[in-house]
Amino acid sequence: MAGIPTGVLEVRHLVKEYKSFRAVDDLSFTIHPGEIVGLLGPNGAGKTTALRCMAGILRPTSGQVLINGHDLLQDQARAKSGLAFVPELPSLYELLTVEEHMKFVAMCFDTLDVYDALLEPLLKRYNLLDKRNQLVATLSKGMKQKLAIACALVHRANVFMFDEPIIGIDPAGVVEVKDEFRRAKDGGAAVLVSTHLLDTAEKLCDRVIILAKGRKIAEGTLAQLQSQFGMEGRSLEDVFLELTDEPRQAAPVFDI
Numbered sequence: 001m002a003g004i005p006t007g008v009l010e011v012r013h014l015v016k017e018y019k020s021f022r023a024v025d026d027l028s029f030t031i032h033p034g035e036i037v038g039l040l041g042p043n044g045a046g047k048t049t050a051l052r053c054m055a056g057i058l059r060p061t062s063g064q065v066l067i068n069g070h071d072l073l074q075d076q077a078r079a080k081s082g083l084a085f086v087p088e089l090p091s092l093y094e095l096l097t098v099e100e101h102m103k104f105v106a107m108c109f110d111t112l113d114v115y116d117a118l119l120e121p122l123l124k125r126y127n128l129l130d131k132r133n134q135l136v137a138t139l140s141k142g143m144k145q146k147l148a149i150a151c152a153l154v155h156r157a158n159v160f161m162f163d164e165p166i167i168g169i170d171p172a173g174v175v176e177v178k179d180e181f182r183r184a185k186d187g188g189a190a191v192l193v194s195t196h197l198l199d200t201a202e203k204l205c206d207r208v209i210i211l212a213k214g215r216k217i218a219e220g221t222l223a224q225l226q227s228q229f230g231m232e233g234r235s236l237e238d239v240f241l242e243l244t245d246e247p248r249q250a251a252p253v254f255d256i
């Protein structure tokens, strides 16, 4: 991703209501160039809804999303030109081949000039070389997830949003995806990753944002959260469970 300008994502007072239910409630934050930020929260906290608003898939009830300074609602084409979003359940064009799909995305983002150079390495990295001429419909769930990630990398994005990117991907793929985040970070991209994997978030993310019931309840590095909430030396999992009041799972008892 060398040569691509650095990315910035700014979210200001984002609200999303489904009828009278407020799924995202006054969410504000900024992701700076070269940062990987984890978006954490219990089931139903509003992570996917917030990401879908930030990716321009859902229209927010109010608030503003700026991608590299371009307002997502006012200047959608320019805002989206810098954005790569990988949803939890990617909707791909099943009747294109893997290679056709990659090319289609490159055409949409006007990046055919770099497509030839990127195609082979990406297919190799995501173990899709031998599937390149197969229809997307014939791929396994994990392969589809890998293709969605590879497609996100064939355009000149510098703001990346991933919704649960690691679930369903095999261990080698997980290593690749984590390396991808680090490469994006090193190239100056702004990376937002929603995940329930708190160990991974602790190792991978520079900062985390914790949502509960649509509201941001905490934001910062692990050290900042430990100090703010008097939990020095505790893991991200401990801090998360304390803040979200998630009951701890009792160890399973096997009656044999």
Ligand code: ATP
Pocket (backbone or CB within 6 Å): 018, 021, 023, 041, 042, 043, 044, 045, 046, 047, 048, 049, 050
């Ligand atoms: P998970 O970790 O389970 O994926 P999440 O944090 O991504 O959860 P969302 O999927 O954003 O949560 O859902 C937030 C809230 O909004 C939930 O209470 C959910 O039921 C509600 N919600 C989501 N989509 C809709 C919809 N289309 N209509 C009504 N309510 C919705």
